[in-house]
Amino acid sequence: YQAKEGGGNVAAYDSSRDDASTDQLALLAELREALATDDQLVLALQPAVDLATGAPTGVEALIRWQHPRRGWLGPTDFIRPVENSEQLGAFTRYVLDKALGVAAEWSRAGIDVPISVNLSARSLLDPRLPGEIGDALRRHQLPPHRLVLEITETVVMSELEVIDEVLATLRAMGVQLAVDDFGTGFSSLTFLTRIAVDELKVDRSFVIRMADSPEAAAIVRTTVGLAHELGLRVVAEGVETAEQRTALAELGCTAAQGYHFFKPMPADKIGAVLGSLLDTAQGNVFPLRADG
Numbered sequence: 001y002q003a004k005e006g007g008g009n010v011a012a013y014d015s016s017r018d019d020a021s022t023d024q025l026a027l028l029a030e031l032r033e034a035l036a037t038d039d040q041l042v043l044a045l046q047p048a049v050d051l052a053t054g055a056p057t058g059v060e061a062l063i064r065w066q067h068p069r070r071g072w073l074g075p076t077d078f079i080r081p082v083e084n085s086e087q088l089g090a091f092t093r094y095v096l097d098k099a100l101g102v103a104a105e106w107s108r109a110g111i112d113v114p115i116s117v118n119l120s121a122r123s124l125l126d127p128r129l130p131g132e133i134g135d136a137l138r139r140h141q142l143p144p145h146r147l148v149l150e151i152t153e154t155v156v157m158s159e160l161e162v163i164d165e166v167l168a169t170l171r172a173m174g175v176q177l178a179v180d181d182f183g184t185g186f187s188s189l190t191f192l193t194r195i196a197v198d199e200l201k202v203d204r205s206f207v208i209r210m211a212d213s214p215e216a217a218a219i220v221r222t223t224v225g226l227a228h229e230l231g232l233r234v235v236a237e238g239v240e241t242a243e244q245r246t247a248l249a250e251l252g253c254t255a256a257q258g259y260h261f262f263k264p265m266p267a268d269k270i271g272a273v274l275g276s277l278l279d280t281a282q283g284n285v286f287p288l289r290a291d292g
């Protein structure tokens with residue numbers, strides 16, 4: 001904060017901003033490399049479970065980047081610049097292909113559990129997306145209902161016709177749609193009348209505050225009731241404790257996901273975990289704690 005020379009300060013400010021955008025450009029160039037070499041981007045997989053039976057209701061794919069220089073990066077470290085770049089299409093296709101590849105593996109083992117993939121709002125602006133998803137499903141020989149696309153309310157809120165059309169096409173193909181982080185958008189609930197969805201995911205922030213905030217508990221209860229009334233599935237996100245799990249069950253929530261059940265795990269572990277969850281559920285004995 002040496003404010004001696006105004007001009008110098010402006011220059012310093014500008015150059016730090018340049019550094020930030022230079023770094024983003026570097027990151028995007030590195031992503032191009034990672035997509036091409038196919039050895040840095042990996043999916044972590046996190047099951048959601050039925051609270052009554054313990055059966056897996058789905059598995060969410062969460063992207064990770066094992067960067068050769070920057071170390072392990074999570075989606076929040078790089079998704080934003082990717083979303084605003086020309087590489088979004090390639091990135092989205094890459095994630096979908098990897099996720100469907102994993103699901104095809106467990107499907108071949110006779111496990112019919114759907115895979116959920118998070119989509120950036122902007123990828124829904126591309127009218128080629130449904131066709132690409134159809135191709136990918138055929139390539140991996142998976143029925144469309146085995147794929148769930150997680151979209152956030154902000155997406156659905158934008159009321160862009162092209163997004164509605166892309167989503168309607170996907171739904172007509174038989175692909176399932178879930179509203180992620182439900183309750184955190186600034187939208188009214190009207191989007192649920194505009195776009196048919198299959199699942200609502202109660203945002204983690206409400207699950208965390210449920211115990212000491214009557215408002216948060218009311219939001220969870222209302223979301224569960226809304227889902228029930230509309231015939232949609234409902235999944236609580238970010239469940240970390242047995243208390244939260246019990247409270248959710250008491251509020252009528254039927255499925256949940258979170259560290260209390262499973263942390264996101266590598267692809268080579270997921271098949272065995274799903275298999276043993278299904279075995280246990282068939283015996284109807286729910287493991288008190290399936291994972292740390």
Ligand code: C2E
Binds near residue numbers: 046074075076240259
């Ligand atoms: P999300 O879809 O709401 O995913 C849930 C996030 O919460 C994940 O973080 C997950 O690892 C984390 N989580 C799960 N259970 C718990 C828990 O019990 N406690 C806590 N504290 N956290 C839990 P992650 O993997 O860092 O992903 C963050 C967000 O990045 C995701 O939020 C999703 O919106 C986005 N994202 C992840 N993968 C992709 C992707 O492949 N493409 C796009 N476009 N976005 C992605």
Ligand code: MG
Binds near residue numbers: 180
């Ligand atoms: Mg999600």
Ligand code: MG
Binds near residue numbers: 180181201203237
């Ligand atoms: Mg979420």
Ligand code: MG
Binds near residue numbers: 181203
């Ligand atoms: Mg969330």
